[in-house]
Amino acid sequence: MTGQFSDQDDFVSNGFRPFVGVLKEMQGCSTLLLKKSDVWDKMVTPNSTLHSLLIHNASRTSDEVRRLKSAIAVLTKEPFWDSDCKQDVDTTYLLDGADVCGSSPAEACERDKVVVSFVSSTASVDPLNIIRNGINVPLLNLTCSGKLTEHLWANEHISFESYLKVQFSGGKLDFSRVEQKMNFSVIQSTEQSLFIDTFRKFEELTWEQIHADQGLDYKEYRGTIGRDYRAIKTYKFRASQKFRCHGYRENDSFIVIGFETDHKLSDRG
Structure with missing residues (x-):
């Protein structure tokens, strides 16, 4: 000053x-x-x-x-x-x-x-x-938000979980309610960049564009993730041909439930 x-x-x-x-x-x-x-x-x-x-x-x-x-x-x-x-x-x-x-x-x-x-x-x-x-x-x-998180992530000073929670805070993606059985640990370090790139794309698109994007393939999940979600309509989108992100819509936010890296859930819906 x-x-x-x-x-x-x-x-x-x-x-x-x-x-x-x-x-x-x-x-x-x-x-x-x-x-x-x-x-x-x-x-x-x-x-x-x-x-x-x-x-x-x-x-x-x-x-x-x-x-x-x-x-x-x-x-x-x-x-x-x-x-x-x-x-x-x-x-x-x-x-x-x-x-x-x-x-x-x-x-x-x-x-x-x-x-x-x-x-x-x-x-x-x-x-x-x-x-x-x-x-x-x-x-x-x-001088503006966003730089610090990228700096800490690039220099391996924060975890993948912390990076996602801070960098995407306040946007379309909410990582505060991820389930333990599908949490950040299922993603290998070599796979993290794929998820990050997809999440950045997700944030930049409008909801209309998200629904229409063939790469994301955003759609309702027809299987059952768990007892807590039986009454909730859940969705999934692609991070790659194999990887998926599961969650549900709450107003303008997508509440992330967890991550799928083996396609076992998608085989059931």
């Missing part, structure tokens, strides 16, 4: 909403956001700090800002990185030629090389390149 937002509404619309999306994703991935302890004093608009904006009388009348105050409260609490600073006083950290020693980007160079940024600033680019003692250190810059 460098005073880049013209007013409170600009901050809420263009800064707060993407930032909260990143926070929710971090929580879903069980990752911590380290902050500098002076965050309240950072300039949001040319004339207002984060603290003054949130305590201003006009802010108290806004439902969205009240939600902001709750969501952003995590910024005012531990962990603060400056209580255990990893930067070396003899090391130089440059951003676009300017010395940023003592800043969060400089600290990220000495930690996991990931930062979270509010958009519409000189630090909104990804990657954010810091020159550390003459050597470029590219930082993954989280």
Whole structure:
């Protein structure tokens, strides 16, 4: 935050909403956001700090800002990185030629090389390149949701189950009610990419397109998955010629019951 937002509404619309999306994703991935302890004093608009904006009388009348105050409260609490600073006083950290020693980007160079940024600033680019003692250190810059989960998955820091639950949260696919007997463990590591590609396709299509897509072959399952689903109309769709995903429709979401990798269920319906 460098005073880049013209007013409170600009901050809420263009800064707060993407930032909260990143926070929710971090929580879903069980990752911590380290902050500098002076965050309240950072300039949001040319004339207002984060603290003054949130305590201003006009802010108290806004439902969205009240939600902001709750969501952003995590910024005012531990962990603060400056209580255990990893930067070396003899090391130089440059951003676009300017010395940023003592800043969060400089600290990220000495930690996991990931930062979270509010958009519409000189630090909104990804990657954010810091020159550390003459050597470029590219930082993954989280300015919107989705990047962190992909990064953790690509670097094998989260499980297949966690990846699906976080990356597809809030979309057409709901992985929160998968049955134990058909759970994520039945999918081998070599098969995971097939399922992920299919799930991405499923999310991008409309329901009308899903019903018409010959590759997905979305249709009612005529067999019985279990006693809990006898009164529920269940469906299945293809992840490949052999693999299937089973579940049921609930409003605009497809509740995933489980996965089929041996075609035994499909042979019965």
